[in-house]
Amino acid sequence: MDSSNLTTAEADFSKLSTNDKQELRQFIANENQKAVIQNSIHVLTDVCWRKCIPGAIRGGKLDKNEENCAQSCVERFMDAKFTFLAHLDKLRQQT
Template sequence: MDSLSTGNVDLTKLSDRDKQELQQFVVNESQKARIQGSIHSLTDICFRKCVPSKISSGKLDKYEEPCMQNCVDRFLDANHVVLKQLETLRTSS
């Protein structure tokens, strides 16, 4: 089996359109995986910051909930600033 074959499908026999669709599918799945990884990291960081002790009930307490919301908001704000800066750099070059 060559490097372009996978299982029972010979990728060299796909039409150009099918190859393009497959490539776009792989790109989309990769983006989903990166987003899920970011969400997992964000959850971990904010949880460690805002829930320092053992969980005593099924809900966040009155201090933990606003801390988590603020942590997520700051993360999103920071990402927004970075994206705006990258867009500015991209359009100026």
């Protein structure tokens, strides 16, 4: 393929040094990981909010039952996620 068929982004990428390309790949991987974590937090917030906060918040803060429910919900969610990830890691190591 001649360079005239490359898009601007590809042409610019091809001019980077090997080290710069690796740094860019690592940066993109890190940003993707951040996006996954942010999405998990949004899902967690939505699930626990719907489960634990049935109505309006009075007095500017959660009541004790709502607070306990939300804390338990987050803990269960995190425990389940870590258990799932540990299981996937174990499966990956077996392959």
